[in-house]
Amino acid sequence: VRFANGKLQRPDSLCFTVYRNRDTAHPRKKHHRIVVSETERLCYVGHNFGSEVMKCNSLCRYFIGVLDKNSRQMEVYNAEIFNMQPLLSGERLVPMTSCPSRPAPGRFCHGKSLKFSQRPRLWSEQWVLCSPGCTECFKVCLCPVQMDLCIEAFGTSKQKRALSSRRMNAVGDDVVSTAVTKAAANVIDAKGVTALVQDVAQDDVQNISAFLPPCHEDADRPEHVYKFGDILSPAEYEALRVPAATLASITTEELAKRAEERSHCSFVLEELKFLPTDEKSRDHKARCLWFLDTLIKFSHMKVIKKKHPMGPDCPHIINRKLLKNFSSLTYNDGSIQNLISASMKAKITAYVIALALHINNFQTDLTVLQNDMKLQESRILDIAKALRLRVSKAKAGPGLENEQNHKVGTLSLPLPTQKAPEGQRKRRKIN
Numbered sequence: 001v002r003f004a005n006g007k008l009q010r011p012d013s014l015c016f017t018v019y020r021n022r023d024t025a026h027p028r029k030k031h032h033r034i035v036v037s038e039t040e041r042l043c044y045v046g047h048n049f050g051s052e053v054m055k056c057n058s059l060c061r062y063f064i065g066v067l068d069k070n071s072r073q074m075e076v077y078n079a080e081i082f083n084m085q086p087l088l089s090g091e092r093l094v095p096m097t098s099c100p101s102r103p104a105p106g107r108f109c110h111g112k113s114l115k116f117s118q119r120p121r122l123w124s125e126q127w128v129l130c131s132p133g134c135t136e137c138f139k140v141c142l143c144p145v146q147m148d149l150c151i152e153a154f155g156t157s158k159q160k161r162a163l164s165s166r167r168m169n170a171v172g173d174d175v176v177s178t179a180v181t182k183a184a185a186n187v188i189d190a191k192g193v194t195a196l197v198q199d200v201a202q203d204d205v206q207n208i209s210a211f212l213p214p215c216h217e218d219a220d221r222p223e224h225v226y227k228f229g230d231i232l233s234p235a236e237y238e239a240l241r242v243p244a245a246t247l248a249s250i251t252t253e254e255l256a257k258r259a260e261e262r263s264h265c266s267f268v269l270e271e272l273k274f275l276p277t278d279e280k281s282r283d284h285k286a287r288c289l290w291f292l293d294t295l296i297k298f299s300h301m302k303v304i305k306k307k308h309p310m311g312p313d314c315p316h317i318i319n320r321k322l323l324k325n326f327s328s329l330t331y332n333d334g335s336i337q338n339l340i341s342a343s344m345k346a347k348i349t350a351y352v353i354a355l356a357l358h359i360n361n362f363q364t365d366l367t368v369l370q371n372d373m374k375l376q377e378s379r380i381l382d383i384a385k386a387l388r389l390r391v392s393k394a395k396a397g398p399g400l401e402n403e404q405n406h407k408v409g410t411l412s413l414p415l416p417t418q419k420a421p422e423g424q425r426k427r428r429k430i431n
Contacts, residue, residue, distance in 0.1 A: 001035060001046055003076070004085045009428060014039060027330065035082045036408045042150065046082030054083050086154050117239040147370035211347035212386060213354045222362040222411045226354040226387075232291065239315035240287040247272065265372035271359060292355050298322050298373050299348040303330075304338035326351075349373055349383050357389075357411050366391070367406035381407065 001016070008014070019034040027048075035046045048057065062079040151159045219225045232240075240381035250272060251259075259269050268289045276282045294310055301309060304327060308319050326348050329339040339347075352373065356364040368378040384391055 001037070001082045001084050003044065004083055027336065028331070033080070033082075035084065037084060042146075044084040044085040044086040045087050046154050048080060048082065049358055054081055057081055084151055103345050111117055131157065132299050146422040211343060212383075215388065217415060219413070222413060223358070225411060225413075225415065226357065228358055231351060231355055231358070236315075236317055236321060237287060239317045240273045240290055241283070242292075243315065244283070244287040248275070250275075264293050267296075267356065267365075267368050267372055269367070286354060288359050292352055292359070294318065294322075295326070295348055295352050295355070297341060298326060299373055301340050303332075304340070309338075345373075345375075346379075349380060350387060353384060353387060353389075353409065357409075360427075362411040364405050364409055365394075366409045370407075377397060377407070384409045387411075390416060 014037050016405075017036045019036070021029045021032040023029040032049045033047065037044045037129055047053065048354045057080055062081060064079040065074045065076050069160075121426050134345060145326060151163050213226045214230045216225055216227065236426070254267070255272055264272075273284070275285060294314065298310065304323070308314065310319055310322065323338050325342055328341050328344055332338040332339050349369075352364070355363065356369060366384055367377070368381055370377055373380070373426060381391060384407075387409075389411055392408050392410065393405045394408045395405065
């Protein structure tokens with residue numbers, strides 16, 4: 001193990017307990033482990049699952065050797081690194097002096113439900129001790145004072161703000177008014193109003209920003225803000241040469257037939273009318289349009305049960321990219337399936353917009369993409385603003401059925417400052 005907030009000076013002074021998941025039939029949960037270590041001041045917890053798990057365990061294997069001093073031989077065992085973090089929720093594990101369900105030696109200890117609501121974020125599941133012969137059970141007891149001390153020392157900014165708010169509510173109204181006025185003046189003087197507004201906006205867009213393509217804010221040209229290589233790698237781009245050849249050589253009659261059959265989305269059908277005459281540029285645009293059309297079709301799926309969801313014509317490397325980057329794994333009816341969740345659909349939408357910007361000289365009709373992806377206007381506008389686009393109104397093109405005002409997104413430098421989505425901003429009720 002390693003500790004997130006320092007190094008261990010006396011390893012022999014700590015006692016570690018390992019818990020495993022009771023669901024041994026689940027293909028993933030049976031490998032889940034929780035390591036708990038308690039000191040006089042804090043309780044530390046580490047786990048090998050979840051969003052905050054260390055990636056080094058999946059990239060390589062670790063071993064530990066135990067040397068027998070008598071035989072001078074070493075036995076090698078598989079090892080796993082756990083990142084121990086202080087338990088910030090104020091709950092700590094203490095041994096029970098008596099347990100009615102204490103097992104006999106050689107059997108697993110009776111499991112208690114461990115619920116940790118804050119970092120490290122663990123699931124509320126049933127866990128049992130890994131080591132046989134255990135003679136103690138554990139329960140969770142609350143310690144508000146210790147919780148406050150942990151938040152002051154290791155808590156996030158949001159936790160510290162909540163702690164300060166709770167403490168101020170315990171005093172009189174006049175004291176609160178004076179303290180808040182003074183604190184606000186100090187913060188504004190020290191940080192400035194502009195920086196405070198940006199901090200609030202950053203908190204609100206943090207969730208959606210996790211699903212955006214890599215943004216290079218220091219770019220000197222629009223095409224370098226969202227680089228084409230971050231959307232399609234060279235190997236993936238080369239794999240699109242064969243399937244996109246049919247789009248590059250499409251005739252007017254074939255295009256009219258595909259439009260009647262609705263074989264492609266409206267955005268792709270409209271762009272196919274304006275393919276460049278230059279062979280290299282025509283091939284490049286055809287590849288981009290084929291991949292964009294595939295992304296939109298993939299976003300309409302809900303549960304993916306096939307290994308090749310886009311059919312045999314889709315290259316294997318593209319199928320693998322879709323399943324790995326734009327779907328999430330779920331466990332259902334005894335099998336693992338790929339699911340297009342709401343967050344994954346937001347990620348697909350962001351990559352579709354970024355690719356459409358490269359196709360259309362960094363200006364694209366968001367309303368057409370919204371209709372193709374079957375999204376609400378507020379949703380696609382939130383994603384476009386998170387991509388730092390400037391949104392304006394424009395008349396629909398001559399080939400489009402809808403003649404209403406369309407929303408057009410433009411990527412230009414300098415990039416506008418990020419703003420929080422208007423429909424998702426949370427406000428606290430003040431009594």
